[in-house]
Amino acid sequence: xxxxxxxxxxxxxxxxxxxxxxxxxxxxxxxxxxxxxxxxxxxxxxxxxxxxxxxxxxxxxxxxxxxxxxxxxxxxxx
Numbered sequence: 001x002x003x004x005x006x007x008x009x010x011x012x013x014x015x016x017x018x019x020x021x022x023x024x025x026x027x028x029x030x031x032x033x034x035x036x037x038x039x040x041x042x043x044x045x046x047x048x049x050x051x052x053x054x055x056x057x058x059x060x061x062x063x064x065x066x067x068x069x070x071x072x073x074x075x076x077x078x
Contacts, residue, residue: 011071011073013055014052014055014056017048018048018051018052018055019073020038021034021038021045021048021049021052022052022064022067022068022073023068023073023074024037024038025049025052025061025064025065025068026064026065026067026068026069026073026074027074028065031045031046031049032045049064052064
């Protein structure tokens with residue numbers, strides 16, 4: 001898998017929709033909530049999550065959340 005720090009990988013290889021899904025995942029929204037908010041099927045939301053994990057070589061939601069925080073997609077409130 002590509003090094004997420006290089007310019008052609010990581011956040012740069014994600015589509016706008018994948019970044020949107022990643023942000024919602026990192027904000028602790030369930031797959032069902034994400035599907036409802038984006039008016040897509042639950043299966044489509046699951047597929048986006050699976051694609052995110054594959055592209056970023058991450059294996060769980062906690063890792064996706066850390067990735068989103070580290071890349072400025074969400075911020076931790078004070």
